[in-house]
Amino acid sequence: MEPLLENYRQLVARVDALCQEIESILGKSITCSAGCSSCCTSISIFPVEAAALASGLKRLSAEDAATIHNHVTQAASGERCPLLHNNHCLLYQSRPIICRTHGLPILFMEEGQQRVDCCPRNDLEHTELTGSTVIDLERLNSVLVAVNALFISQTGAAAQSSERVTIAEAIEAC
Template sequence: MTEHVLDSLLKNYTDLIKRVDEHIQRLSRVHKDLLACKKGCDECCRHLSLFPVEAFSLSRAFSRLDAGCRGKVLEQAQQNDRACPLLVDHVCLVYEARPIICRTHGYPLYMEKEGRAVVDFCPKNFKGVKTLDHSDMLDLDRMNTLLNAVNSHFISYFEDGLPDRIPVDQALELYQAL
């Protein structure tokens, strides 16, 4: 598969990422005094499973790291199944290619559970805030619906199919296998 073909397949995903990032950047500007999230804060960085579209995007970014960094990550992936193997010295080595869950973690997410509205965010953020404007929240159900649609389009290209979810440690070298 050529870079051009992969870029085309990932276009919907990169467009979705852009929209999510714009929302997060706006929140970061408007509420900067209420956010504890910053470089070095990695308590939410756990070993995850990803949609194939996210896994391929992450894998491509991983393939661009120098050999020493890739080796360290692969070694960490074998040693620890809880922390994200891409986290080295409290820094994500592929930060620009991190999946949506990593981009949104800690920020206000709106969802409905059993017919009630629920807002979730990192307890270190928005301390003392009793209410948030609805525009400050990402609608988790809507975002997941969009991500599912983007992923479905992406996997339709692969004749042999892909698994529903791919753990980060298994995603790392997907791009090399193309």
């Protein structure tokens, strides 16, 4: 499974580099960071992201993996992300792409108009946002959809397995 995640891992590396660059440019205006969990809600993810979470879980000790599995099972029905524990992600290194971009300025379409938004806890009121400080969400999602489609075709998965799953479902399947 690991070679099949290579395209996804390359995308994650590029997203992480972009996020670090934006954080570097915007400096202390960005207050969202590890430990800030106000945006951590229960979400659905693509199969390639579920596989990356499973891979991250498998790299842990059996004891740590069992602890995470039990925590996710208990928190699965809540509104908060089931991987959230004491305001920290239990699989932070393997978190999905949307989680990597939380808090940063994003460009998206709403009612046919481009709009920029970010976490209201950030202090960007007097900051001019340029193309180098904003994540184009539509472009990012297009690449993620393509990477997921390639992953699905390479794994020979059935059509229904290309549907998004919750994080709890991804962990419980491990």
